Amino acid sequence: MTAQLLIGPVLRRVVGDRATVWVETSGPARVRVEAGDGAGGTATTFCAFGHHYALIVVSGLAPDSAHAYRVYLDDHQVWPAAGSPYPPSVIRTRAADDSAQPVSLLFGSCRQGTPQAVSRRLPPDALDAYARRLMADPGHRPDLLVLLGDQVYADETSHKVRRFLRRHRPAGHEQPADQVVTFEEYTKLYLESWRDPEVRWLFSTVPSVMIFDDHEMIDDWNTSASWRAEMSRQPWWRERISGGLGSYWIYQHLGNLSPDELAADPLFQKVSAAEDATDLLREFGRQVDEPDSAENTDRPYQWSFALDVGRTRLVVLDNRCNRVLTPGSRAMLPAAEWGWFLDQAHGEYDHLVVGSSLPWLMPPAIHHLEAWNERVAESHRPRWAAFGEKVRRAFDLEHWAAFGKSFTALGELFRRLGEGGLGAPGHRVGAGGAYAAPASISVLSGDVHHSYVARADFGPAMATPVMQLTCSPIHNEVPLPLRPLMRVSWLPPVARIARGLAKSAGVVKPAIRWKRTSGPYFGNALGTLTLDGHAAAAVIEGTNGDGHLYEVAATTYRP
Template identity: 40%
Template sequence: MTELVLGPLLRHVDQTTATIWVETADTGRVRVRAGDRTAEADTFAVHGHHYALVDVEGLEPGSKSEYTVEVDGRQVWPEADSDLPPSMISTLDPQKRLRMAFGSCRTAVSHDADGNDLHGVDALRAYALRMAGVTDSEMPDDPEHGPARWPDLVLFLGDQVYADETTAPMREFIESRRDIEQAPWTELKDYEEYAHLYRLAWSDPANRWLLSTLPSAMIFDDHDVRDDWNTSRSWKDEMEATSWWHDRIVGGLASYWVYQHLGNLSPAERAEDPLWRRVQEYDGAGELDLSEELDAFADRADQDPQCYRWSYARDFGSQARLVVVDSRAARVLEPGHRSILDDSEMAWLDEQMQGGTEHLLVGTSLPFLLAPGLHYVEAFSEALAAGSWGRRGARVGERIRQGVDLEHWAAFQDGFQRVAAMTLEVARGQRGPAPRTVTFLSGDVHHSYVSEARTTRREARGAPPLQSRILQAVCSPIRNPLSRRWRFATAFASYGVAGPVGHVVARSAKVPKAPLRWSLVKGPWFDNNLATLEVIPDGLHMWWASGQVEDGDHDCPRLTRVANVEITG
């Protein structure tokens, strides 16, 4: 009998259609039954693994349907012995206010005392147990903002898997197939190891149930491939000179396409993907093996980022537009021409940055607005590495850039300045009716905060006034906290010493001034947490929630609210 290896994951859901992703143990035909609707798809193979995406169509807007999954006529989901509720498809209701969860950075370790001592309580799992009704919490129904209902979507903003900082279960798997004393040691080597890493990340029963019921969207960050991925030309040259990098980047991008990217797209968008068309149009004998073509595609996408777009956008009626930006693979790294987005990606983003919606939400794994002092330190590091203080300074600058992870938007000043200009045009109503907010949603930095930006006096002079509030909301990590020592160091560097130092050194290197000035609304805090954003009648309501173990019950942590922010007016 063919069995379900991983999934089902509920991915793209709109008012009438839902996409279900599965990995099966063997070749098969996958059928999904949801209410009175049935849909089927054959599996396709990649390096000995078998996958299917099933699009269930003809659902009613705002409807809720329990669903089951069959492989070759045998029901494989829900599992017979599960104590969790049935998996549901909830289509979007245009009459309801959008509610969306978001966060980043999650390691896959056990959920017992040992795992929680090492990595803290998994906020995603605590969220799952709360929504499944397994636990109660300090988050009762909110009389002002409505019941504690499911979000319409969870947006994972990178580092859903750690290919370079592997856990004990992953290292055990690696050691079972190769010598970890040889490169790439305990880091991931190829597609097979990525497949196992995703299995570890998504197979816990509570999280698996949540991902089967809560629609998800995703984008990668550096640890999905390797720390500081595409920091600079020097970094990339160093990686490409190794014996193992080619297999790593090909395996990373190929597995990302299968496990994360395909489900980000609507059926119509997926139909435009040349590789996916191969799956749809295949009518040969047996199962389609996409391995060779997918590897070639991944290699091409790494060497020529403009040949494929990982970014995507979604509209939620008039309430919100969500634009999710690839700030990793689309970089231009050539000295003198650095940009966090290449020309094609920048042009695409320019098209998406429009008004005419209540809220423009921009998902980018890296915070667009760091702590102001740190912003200028990173901008200085780029100028230093580019030779603003001579060749010796450039060598020092490159070492600092890679050693201290100075590779956010601020370290790509060309891209930052261009996107800041787009943001101001949207907020001034120069790109259609101004939204209530332009809100950047990010992760990566292992602490959470909310900042608000305004124009500088110089930028505001003679320009139309802002009609939108410009915000940066960060939720990081879901489960991978900094040690207490590093929490102090991060807070001190970001919000203390970086302030005066950043502005001084930036001026010395003639770094262009940002057209925005911004400050903290709330934060920083360092808990493992998952954030939730809700559109309310006069703005946004956001809260961050963490899991808390009580009376030694590590199996059932309670969800507690860490922070609450309301942006109105």
């Protein structure tokens, strides 16, 4: 029987005259992609946990053009499907010299699957709305879709997935009844979410990169050392983290890598060559969740990644898996990975964009509360520390402010980049050997189920604008009782009260200030960041009741 196309094609990276296309099939097959004028590529599927996947490198693409493409399984065309009502899927390349070409990044996070993935009714899916608009106006295709976490929800499943769990789990199992645990169960989440017709078409024609947040594994993933210790005692956790990370590597992370990075990735080479990669990926999922420590600076696998589009450098950071949770040495990234990030922050570019699933700049009152909580939770007094840990988990106090050393280090990096001058870690050499500061620094984030824009104030010596662009959710919602809290936490009087609390615990005042310029907006939304010359423009669009997008925030910035 001829294999069928289950999920995909998903267009991932477009680099020069090459692109990568990801698919999942119902059985083993040779997958061929044809993009016209001799451009194309083939790959044989690899097998893991009884599922079949391929990542095809398409080469020979002409520059500065759009290439409609077709997908074949064993010489049988499966994409586009016969009678498809959607426009052709295309691979668009940039000019050979694209230094003067604008860059457009579409971004957002937190998407419950469509159709309805939970019992409550959610507002219209922003990704569906964007796909419909792009179908009507395909000329405004973005360069890249940046998905910043919670692409699937392992701990908040639909009725359909829960029925599958009840029917297929053995009697007497110890697994959470309404959460996925195994690799096989994870595949149902992607099948449910990524086969949404409009989203499937969008993924086939707009390149995408992705990073996880907590719900790909479980709420509050790696919030603290005590959380890890408690979770490791659960009888199902080892299988959960193995299945979660193994499936994330296949469905999301593989596509973040360029063709050259794929060729250099030892795990991809082993998996591609294996007759059955199940044991390889099961062991991989367990190994990359090894307990951390301040001394453990060599992590088993790096999920963070970087790429250039024109004169823009995008660095996407892992805010979850590789955290250092040792009390007194907490850090968002281990030392080796932070060093890698510093290397990426240097180079030839005009704009630096940092993808961080968790916002760097939170509402000030919440920032000070998280900084206070980190200090309390690390108290030498057991009862006080236990109280701090209880508050941390109850209110999800786990953003950059709760990793105070990392928050400060990121701000200091931005300051040094933005001030430029001799000896600064700038990017392009200016007159007289001085370093030119970047034209802009933007932090793209999600997680918090509302959208806002904030600008950091580093003082008069800083010419480079530094912006926090938070866009969340794509398809979810924030509970109504929390919305007033999000609003008032921006107010200066409330921030002063929270700052006083942090000061009482010995927390040093942040070296920078920041101010909200737009928001908060609480509906489903997508953001677009456009970088043109030395100018940056960010727009956040929400969905109305009819499922159309409309502008809720806009800002422009330049040196």
